[in-house]
Amino acid sequence: MSSERYHQHFTISWDQLHRDVRQLCHQLVERDFKGIVAITRGGLIPAALIARELNIRLIDTVCIKSYDHMDQGGLDIMKGVDHDGDGWLLVDDLVDTGKTARAVREMLPKAHFVTMYAKPEGRPLVDQYLTEVAQQCWIQFPWDMGIAYVEPLADQLKK
Ligand SMILES: O=P(O)(O)OC[C@H]1O[C@H](OP(=O)(O)OP(=O)(O)O)[C@H](O)[C@@H]1O
Ligand code: HPA
Ligand SMILES: [Mg+2]
Secondary structure, eight states: OOGGGOOEEEEOOHHHHHHHHHHHHHTTTTSOOSEEEEEETTTHHHHHHHHHHHTOOOEEEEEEEEEETTEEEEEEEEEOOSSOOTTEEEEEEEESSSHHHHHHHHHOTTSEEEEEEEOTTTGGGOSEEEEEOOTTEEEEOGGGOOOOOOOOHHHHHHO
16 A cells, blocks of 8 residues: 555654553552553653553564555564463554554453554554544654754745
């Protein structure tokens, strides 16, 4: 599937992400998880922040790739885990079409699956998420951006 389906951008700053993680953690803190399974690479960042909030030290990964920037390809699973997820918290940054989530759910059917952001197609596949984002929106994460100089409007208009 190609990038043409994305008509808008939803930009998330480091600050916003950190606040969102903390808000999601308020809903998780009463539970007692054996550990976290992070879905690489996007899940690693929220997983580290969640681990800090919930005081979890045991962190494993499922290593999987589906997108080349905005273009979706086949699923490439490079590493799984040797349990069914019972008692574990499974973390990804977002669920979009749900293709990644479906594959990981099959590997870890008993895990409690959370994402920070969820689009409607993938939403039913996770147990919890913080913010819903429209299907046609590309979520722009802070680790994919940089700080850049922006020319004053008056100078831009002179050109
Ligand atoms: O619901 P889907 O349509 O499957 O899309 C969601 C997945 O796509 C992205 O990962 P990606 O494969 O781009 O790899 P990355 O985490 O290394 O960026 C994102 O981190 C999710 O894991
Ligand atoms: O909206 C998105 N943003 C970043 N990565 C993604 N991978 C699938 N969808 C997205
Ligand atoms: Mg990912």
